[in-house]
Amino acid sequence: MKEPGSGKRVSRLNDESAWQVTEVPTLRIIDDALWQAARQRQGDLKVKGADTPVWDRRRPKFLLSGLMACGCCGGGFAKISKEGFGCSSARNKGSAVCTNMLSIRRTDLEATVLTALEHHLMDPDLVEAFCLAYAEERNRLQAAASAGRSGLEKELAQVTRDHARLVEAIIAGVPADQVKDKMITLDARRKTLETQLSATPADDPLRFHPSMAKTYRDRVATLIRTLGDAEGMEEAKEVVRSLIDRIVLTPAPDGKSLTIDLEGALAGLLALATGRPLQEVRQASDKQKAPGVERGAVDIIGELVLVAGTGFEPVTFRL
CATH class of the missing domain: 1.10.287 (Helix Hairpins)
Incomplete structure (x- = not known):
């Protein structure tokens, strides 16, 4: 249909109750049993050293690709120009779905997020408060x-x-x-x-790392520097991405700019802060982000153990 004001065509989904679905088995290339068996095997294949399906390991083109979400409709942010990102739903589905037409430059977003990762997500006072609550x-x-x-x-x-x-x-x-x-x-x-x-763990002393915040900042700073080196750039990019749960972009009250809410992946943040190897940092984050795991849930990270549902929410910082 066309919008009366702009004359542009806008796509709108019909109500599901109005859909007409017809099975056409004669058009199958292979039988359903073989198709389901292939899908099952595909779902069981994992990347070596991670819990991520092989089909979900395409390298992102940009550092933050796939991590951005619109604060209005929850849809993804995609590249809309040479250097800009904007809400896909607002542009592809029209104002009936989302009205967030603001955009942000890739370089500005990356610089802001990297600064926040290095200086804000492991504030010493917040680490101390977390340790007390966790203990x-x-x-x-x-x-x-x-x-x-x-x-x-x-x-x-x-x-x-x-x-x-x-x-x-x-x-x-x-x-x-x-x-x-x-x-x-x-x-x-x-x-x-x-x-x-x-199968029942014996009592073990709870050990905290008093320099967790400093260790975290030093390692993040090293990762950010490595992003500019051809040799270690890809690994550094993957680890930096593993520290981020998602980035929510919402129009500011003035309607002229976007506010950025950075949600850290707690499992990856703690693994990095406690000195774990980079591969374990990625694995910890992958487990937290796996389908079926509650947001904020963290699996075992050495001597640090968090349980889903006990009140530990994703680390969030507004930029």
């Missing part, structure tokens, strides 16, 4: 886990003593067939308890 939650979870482990250890000790008494009884002259079934039951229970204990 409180970690201690609560550890207390619950320790209580369960203590019960298993007590039962295992009792089962071991009972089994030893039966052995002593046999040595003392009690017929073995009278205690055979009981010994088998105790032995099976002992194995079960040992398996459960091996």
Whole structure:
């Protein structure tokens, strides 16, 4: 249809209830069973050393490609000119979907984001507040886990003593067939308890890195410098991208510029701050961003453990 004011054609999706869907199996090139099997295998293939599907590893053309989101409609920001990025939905689907027609220069956005990554996302005061909140939650979870482990250890000790008494009884002259079934039951229970204990982590001291913020800033500064070196540029680009969850661009109140909300990927930030190798930084971030993982959830990072849903949200900084 055409907009009355501008005369431009605007595409609008019909309501789903009005769709007409017809199966045409005769046009299949291969049968459905083979197609589904191929799709399943494709989905199982992962990049070596990462948890990312092979089909999702196309190298981005620009440093921040694919990480930008429109604050009005949630759609992506794409290249709209030689040096500018803008909301794709506003330009391709019209004002009925999004009215954000502002754009931002690639060089300006990259400079602003890199500065924020280096100087704002690991502020020492924020790191200290995070550590305190994390320690409180970690201690609560550890207390619950320790209580369960203590019960298993007590039962295992009792089962071991009972089994030893039966052995002593046999040595003392009690017929073995009278205690055979009981010994088998105790032995099976002992194995079960040992398996459960091996899967239950023992108490371990919580160790924090007092220089986390400094380590983070130094390593980010090195990565930013490496972005200008041909030899290590691609790896540095991947690691920098792994530190970012998304960049939300929203029109400012004056309607003339865009505000930038930078959301850091907490798993990648902590892995970098605690001195992990760059490959582990990327892996930690990939796990956090994997489909089905709650936003803000972080998997195990060495001695630092965060649990999805405990209140640790993505690190966000408005630029």
